[in-house]
Amino acid sequence: MSLLSIGTLAFDAIETPFGKTDKIVGGACTYISLAASYFVARSRVVSVVGGDFPKDRLNDLQSRGVDLDGLQIKEDEKSFFWSGKYHTDMNSRDTLVTELNVLESFDPIIPDSYKDDTSYLMLGNLAPVVQLQVLERLSVRPKLVVLDTMNFWMDIAMDDLKKVLKKVDVLTINDEEARQLSGEYSLVKAAEVIRQMGPKYLIIKKGEHGALLFHGEDMFFAPALPLAEVVDPTGAGDTFAGGFIGYLAKTDDVSFENMKRAIIYGSALASFTVERFGTEKLESLTPDEIEARVAEFIKLATFNMDFAAV
Amino acid sequence: MSLLSIGTLAFDAIETPFGKTDKIVGGACTYISLAASYFVARSRVVSVVGGDFPKDRLNDLQSRGVDLDGLQIKEDEKSFFWSGKYHTDMNSRDTLVTELNVLESFDPIIPDSYKDDTSYLMLGNLAPVVQLQVLERLSVRPKLVVLDTMNFWMDIAMDDLKKVLKKVDVLTINDEEARQLSGEYSLVKAAEVIRQMGPKYLIIKKGEHGALLFHGEDMFFAPALPLAEVVDPTGAGDTFAGGFIGYLAKTDDVSFENMKRAIIYGSALASFTVERFGTEKLESLTPDEIEARVAEFIKLATFNMDFAAV
Secondary structure (H helix, E strand, O other): OOEEEEOOOEEEEEEEOOEEOOOEEEOHHHHHHHHHOOOOOOEEEEEEEEOOOOHHHHHHHHHOOEEEEEEEEEOOOOOOEEEEEEOOOOOOEEEEEEEOHHHHHOOOOOOHHHHOOOOEEEEOOOOHHHHHHHHHHOOOOOOEEEEEOOHHHHHHOHHHHHHHHOOOOEEEEEHHHHHHHHOOOOHHHHHHHHHOOOOOEEEEEOHHHOEEEEEOOEEEEEOOOOOOOOOOOOOHHHHHHHHHHHHHHHHOOOOHHHHHHHHHHHHHHHHHHOOOOOOOOHHHOOHHHHHHHHHHHHHHHOOOOOOOOO | OOEEEEOOOEEEEEEEOOEEOOOEEEOHHHHHHHHHOOOOOOEEEEEEEEOOOOHHHHHHHHHOOEEEEEEEEEOOOOOOEEEEEEOOOOOOEEEEEEEOHHHHHOOOOOOHHHHOOOOEEEEOOOOHHHHHHHHHHOOOOOOEEEEEOOHHHHHHOHHHHHHHHOOOOEEEEEHHHHHHHHOOOOHHHHHHHHHOOOOOEEEEEOHHHOEEEEEOOEEEEEOOOOOOOOOOOOOHHHHHHHHHHHHHHHHOOOOHHHHHHHHHHHHHHHHHHOOOOOOOOHHHOOHHHHHHHHHHHHHHHOOOOOOOOO
């Protein structure tokens, strides 16, 4: 089923306790598209880059079936750039540099052929007003809309964010963001408040502590795979989102049971991303490696409770 | 199978964002014994209290099948007292008062009938030197020895702790303690280092983030149940330990598969403990309530992955 993703194609410069990079290719939509490409033969991107974005990376995405007709290339401008430094626990980071560049005036253009043929829409992290524009510029409402956002937008654009929230099916945020958005400390209470804002499904990403899916009265918990080495968490959330929606688009089944599987696949892909800097690991996986990793998740989480003990 | 537990029967005064208590009955062995009593009709305790410890609480434990022949009552002394205040996130706390009292000179006396008839031994949190004495004063080595400890002993009695570690089968500690004990940040690496210190099985308790079990090449992750209200985390780890070893003693099966089930039962009981101050909730459960809670854990963690997607 047709999948459209939005988000940045950008540059990152990353420092972690394990090393640092120069400017490397990153951005939410890069990770989303790469992750989704393991599930769907074709997907589409709406985004913007500057003339400095390497053409060979665009060619690479195209060779993976990513249609870039919705990508604006502003030859005289520069791509979005983010630089950050992770603390020892890898759960927190300081932003060192944010250069909006092409994002400053980003006006998303949706190719006509996408407008009535987008079944799955991944609204990757961008200004809520842009996420809303994309949604409004489609002529037929997708079957499933997944929104990713972050605390930054809650700080400076909460009203816009609330407008987008009303129109999406699934929201993915981390635990701190869920607390900020809801004003509730308990994630159970936070989930209740947030789902009243719009999304029927809420995924709370807890990094190394796994992910929670809330829907109606149902809760599902997916563990994260404990890893010997986490080199760079950048892009883990976007990889998760791309794997999640890629799996749903491939199977074309948006039931709660299938979302559980989508979360496991998303988590499995994210567990690869963090093992190397940037997209290095994510871009070089084989289907066998992915299935073996999923098997590790199954082994990690499976228990059989076949009799009453008390 | 015969279960012997050691640890404190004591007083706590607790402050959390949800309220505060005067001196109430607490202590590791109180929680361990209460939790275990849901699984085994009889268990035994080696501990010490002062004359101030309420006799009706001892009678209550006896009425639950807890044999107190190994409990020393020092009528002219005072019971151990701890007072603490939890922070908003409930994951960290400040100790306000610690009065060792009867613990200062605790010399554990093991009734003769226990010495060659202890199959399951729960070494609850106490000075490592006391834990070691108990182990050495048994004439027949138990089938399974589980050790609980905390950062406090790593700070002041690491050498003694290392001696105990060599002699136990299972260690339960939290994630920060695992990092402190091993000097490794990654829990996978920490587990490897710690298991070289002695315990073949390691359980890392992550509070609201669940628990990990490591053994050989195997890993198992048990989620924590997300709760709308956590009122008081005191005793959660001890409840977990008591439920864990109680379940193993009842089923008399120390396989990895059965330890998974024991962790789910321990987690289920701990999820009750934190819903009220002190032992209030733990002491008033019915088997149906416990089984219903376990069913919630199963629902939370279960997914079916029945086909390859990539």
